[in-house]
Amino acid sequence: MQQLEASDAIIRNRNQEIATLNARLAGKDEIIAEADAEIENLKSELSNAKLAVQQYSEIAFENLREKEKLESELVSEKNKSSAATGKDLSEIEAADLLNKLKSQRKKSKADLADIEAVLEILDK
Structure with missing residues (x-):
């Protein structure tokens, strides 16, 4: 009978240890889930930032092309004016x-x- 009681005590202790470990594991799972959510949020922000940089680059390139075109037209007009006046x-x-x-x-x-x-x- 004592052996049975001792076995029950050991089982209770083991069950308590298992419950404690399960609680710690659940806490770790929650931390991992929060980290995963933060990673997804950062990925989304990075994607948005990449899109903004791409749009900015396209606008800057278009502005540069427009500036070069206008400068070319200005030089052409000045050359025409200079040729006309001698x-x-x-x-x-x-x-x-x-x-x-x-x-x-x-x-x-x-x-x-x-x-x-x-x-x-x-x-x-």
């Missing part, structure tokens, strides 16, 4: 600047040579 591009710009200066400051004593000198300084 002056080179720097003379046209200097003359335009001198005209603007004279229109804003009627008594300005600057002449075309002065404006060209300023433009040369700025080009350096």
